[in-house]
Amino acid sequence: MFRANIFRFELRRHLRSALWWSLGVVAIHLVYLPFFKTFAENAAVLEESLKRFPKAFLEAFGMGRISMATVLGFCTLIFLLVQIVLAIQAARYGVALVSREESERTADFLMTKPVSRRAIINSKLAAALVALLATQAVLWVSTFAGWAAFSAGYEYDKGRLALLLSSALPFQLFFLAVGLAVSQAVRLVRNATPYALGLGLGAYALGAFSDIGGEVKLEWLTPFKYFDAASLVLNGYEMRYLVLDLVIVAVALVFGYWRYLRRDIPTVT
């Protein structure tokens, strides 16, 4: 149920693209980190003068949950942007995973080979996963190396930082699995980019207001809420969200497999 040659071929294609996505992640860190010191100093002054205001007031402006004058507070700013990049990457891999053969007219070639569809999708999924993990490895290295260089003497809890970074895995799994499910729900994906952007940015838009008070049911739809950086840093994982995420991943994968193993492969006209 697994073909090493398909896996290797896919992995080579994916790693080249993962390199670009990783560069994006590194670039975000490089752009932000040098300004940590001045930002933290300004934030400290501002927060001092804001202390006399009630918490509810600060929350109304998206402030006060976590101090921006700390390494982890600044991390939450960076991590949101990183999450957008990771979401679009994983969604793209998911949508293109098997639909790519159809839009590039190579499906008939692949299907006439003596490999089962199950082996095809297993091998492709494994390759995409490895590429995502490689991107996450770059994220870990660039975050820790970046803070080693730019923390300007500010102390921070490395365990909390690691916990924050670990959320990238369930986060990306969501978009990979849902992307696959979406690609199998439509008749033909001609170009994966709009789908990936719609998924990634749609989820971001839904979670956009999650850091200001009050809970809205629609936010239960988006992993940007499940893995909100500030609450991860302050309280760790929230179990109901983590479980919900994994359940959605499982359902989406089952649906994707179920459809792919039965579907009529469309010819591109």
Add this chain to the structure above:
Amino acid sequence: MARMVWYELRSNLKSLLIWTAILILLVVIALAKYEGYRNNPEMIQILESMPKGFLDAFGVRALNLTTLEGFFGVMAMYYYLMGAMAAAIWGANAIAKEEYNRTADFTLVLPLPRTRILTAKALAALLTSAAFVLLTWAISLIGAQRYDPGPDFYAFLRLEMAGMAFIALLSWALGVALACLGKRPRRAASAAVIVVLVAYVLSTVQALDERLDFLKWFTPFKYFDAGDLYRNGALDGGYVAITLAATLALVAASYAAYARRDIAL
């Protein structure tokens, strides 16, 4: 040519509906949050007790969440971002999709000069983007109705939508230009989106440090900053001129490049 515009508009319809659906969800969530802050007496009291200079310094007055204007001011960045992305994708795919769908040979042998084909397709993408801005406006107005908006709100929303329209216009031109100038048609939309995202990141980085003030020239998201719009009550003529000039330059480059483009088959 009119028929080609119609055909393109029809094929954009589904994607327009999806973008609009995401936008509606965003507005629904945002207004549900607004409910908790609206006219919250405790918060208004605090705001009034604070010195005006202090509030201005932190942009708090412009984006005061207890008022409808403030709330829609916060939403401006999401509106701008979505308008920019959608317009960039429509602009890029209008030109590029013929090549990656392998229908370019069919379209280009029609008895129409290439410039007319480019005009028809780019125009359709532009009209779709304009429709998206108008839909955003309509959805915002409908969402705001419950809260009895005053004339100030209508004026501010009009400015914000003008800002969104200019940003969408520039992104549309960017998408068209990248599709006309780029070698890989399948990449055109991604490239346009990357440029939009980089501009967005620049606009957030710019706020970190005063030394980065110069970055505001490079990111259209700052040209139409909601806080500035609220304070000034008008668009900044200089920024509008830059936007229009950049759009014209991109469109001119697109026509020059597409006329002699080697179509990938």
